[in-house]
Every structure is written in C-alpha cells, then in structure tokens.
Amino acid sequence: MKNISIAVVLCTSLLTMSVSLTAHHSFQAEYDQNQPLTLVGKLTKVLQENPHGWIYLDAKNAQGKTVNWALEIPNPFVVNQNGFTRGVYQEMLTAGEIITVTAYAAKDGSKHAWAGGLTRSDGRTVITLSGIPGQGGPRGGRRGQE
Numbered sequence: 001m002k003n004i005s006i007a008v009v010l011c012t013s014l015l016t017m018s019v020s021l022t023a024h025h026s027f028q029a030e031y032d033q034n035q036p037l038t039l040v041g042k043l044t045k046v047l048q049e050n051p052h053g054w055i056y057l058d059a060k061n062a063q064g065k066t067v068n069w070a071l072e073i074p075n076p077f078v079v080n081q082n083g084f085t086r087g088v089y090q091e092m093l094t095a096g097e098i099i100t101v102t103a104y105a106a107k108d109g110s111k112h113a114w115a116g117g118l119t120r121s122d123g124r125t126v127i128t129l130s131g132i133p134g135q136g137g138p139r140g141g142r143r144g145q146e
Contacts (some may be wrong), residue, residue, distance in 0.1 A: 031114045035105035043099050046089045048076040071103055071115040083126045097121055
C-alpha cells in the first residue's frame with residue numbers, strides 16, 4: 001500500500017510540473033520581433049489572467065474586412081501598473097472605443113500578436129511596455145524606467 005501511495009504522489013507531482021512547464025513560452029518562440037504591427041480598431045474583450053492576459057480587437061485588414069485579433073499582454077500586475085486597470089478597460093469596452101495597438105506578429109501567421117503598447121482614441125497611452133520580452137528591457141516595464 002505504501003508503494004502505491006508513493007507512486008501516486010510521484011505521478012501527480014510529475015504531471016503538475018509538466019503542465020507548469022508547458023504553460024509558459026518564450027517571446028522568440030512564438031512572435032517575430034521583425035514583424036511589428038500597428039492595429040487600429042475597436043476593443044472587444046479583455047482577459048487579465050496569469051501568466052499573461054489577452055485583449056481582443058476588431059481591426060480592418062487591407063481589404064476592409066474586419067478581423068478579430070487576440071493580443072497577448074503581460075500579467076495583471078504589470079498592466080495595472082501601466083494604467084490599464086479594470087475601470088479603464090471597462091470604460092473603453094462600454095464606449096466601443098477605437099484604439100491603436102502596437103504589436104509583434106505571431107510567427108505562424110495567425111491573427112494573434114504580442115501587444116507592445118495601447119493608445120486610446122484621445123491619445124492617452126494606457127499600456128506602455130518597454131522592449132520585447134528578453135530583449136534589452138524588463139517585460140512590461142514602464143517607459144522611462146528601462
């Protein structure tokens with residue numbers, strides 16, 4: 001019986017570790033720093049989760065068709081420090097605000113990217129992220145604190 005209990009604990013531990021390891025990925029593995037994007041469109045959804053959150057944006061492509069982009073953002077603590085609080089994004093969602101997002105495209109060509117900055121229609125920047133993760137700046141650091 002003791003051997004079975006040890007085996008169960010060991011298997012559970014290994015499973016937990018493998019899930020944690022696969023949950024996180026590197027910027028360079030998924031995004032292309034040589035493909036910067038500027039997307040202008042309507043903010044449609046915000047998910048602030050750990051280890052990364054997501055914003056969703058409806059932007060028109062070159063043919064004028066609306067495309068929904070999924071944009072990865074740092075964890076809630078970092079984006080809150082940068083001014084992208086629940087109150088701010090709820091206001092933006094309610095108003096159907098048009099925003100500008102600077103981002104780095106996914107290597108696989110899908111409609112998702114790493115968001116590097118978010119500017120409101122009145123010109124206020126509510127997410128200012130310095131640098132590309134792992135490339136000369138802290139992930140999500142405020143501009144001026146690099």
